[in-house]
Amino acid sequence: MDLPLSGPLLRPGLLAAGVTDHELRRLRRPEDRHALLVAAAVPRVAADAVVSHVSAAVLHGLPVWALALDRVHTTRPRRTSAVRTGRLHVHTAPLCAEDVCEVGGVRATSVARTLADVARTAAFEQAVVVLDAALRRHLVSREELHAVLAWMPRWPGVPAARRAVAFADPGAASPGESRSRVAMARLGVAMPVLQWKVRSPSGVVLGTADFGWPEHGWAGEFDGLVKYGRTGQQASDVVVAEKRREDAMRTVLRGFTRWTWGELAAFAEVARRLPN
Secondary structure, eight states: OOOOSSSOOOHHHHHHTTOOHHHHHHTTSHHHHHHHHHHHHGGGSOTTOEEOHHHHHHHTTOOOTTOOOSSEEEEESOSSOOEEOSSEEEEEOOOOGGGEEEETTEEEEOHHHHHHHHHHHSOHHHHHHHHHHHHHTTSSOHHHHHHHHHTOTTSTTHHHHHHHHHHOOTTOOSHHHHHHHHHHHHTTOOOOEEEEEEEOTTSOEEEEEEEEEGGGTEEEEEOHHHHHGGGOOOHHHHHHHHHHHHHHHHTTOSEEEEEOGGGSTTTHHHHTTSOO
């Protein structure tokens, strides 16, 4: 595949490089388009370079909410300065054997090293999104993350990465739930129990809430219809199932707060409806 590493990726150039129309139709997600850039860049980078940072996160199938995907990131184990071009960012940093793996035939940084690099260079909220997902999928342990960060004590961004790792929680089931946690922490909302099972007085599970404050008898849900819509149900069935689940939980709760993706950026109004 011979794609240009600068300028826009237009259909004629993609077709000339061997990308089919069927493949183009599949490239709707930014992550898919970035994976295409990675495939184009790999044959042209130095032999000792490995795909890293957000590009490696994409290869590992991790969510990369709000992370820039305009450049392919690689790392070379050299002491020379980093290099940036229109579509390529070459980092230079030490790499040990445990830091490198293969993903689909492409040499990339391991999940632990990838997460450490992303957490060092991204904002806290973006770092938490990808860390939560990796921990939830059991792709990495917190101990592995601490070990990688201990290996780079004086590298830029390591203190911020440690804070993000400490905050990360495998109980967050989506980027929206991860972002909700960050917003709650910033606004002084009491930290919730994640994936709280709401039970009847006899112990029957009535439903599982994304967030729970058992001492307050309060539950919170982030955009539940999105979560339930992934099961392949019809939209009307999703609405009915969600309504029944919520109604059942409300019979034993003192309060129930729901919010959507659009409310995350200005979460203060939602926070006022949650326990403090």
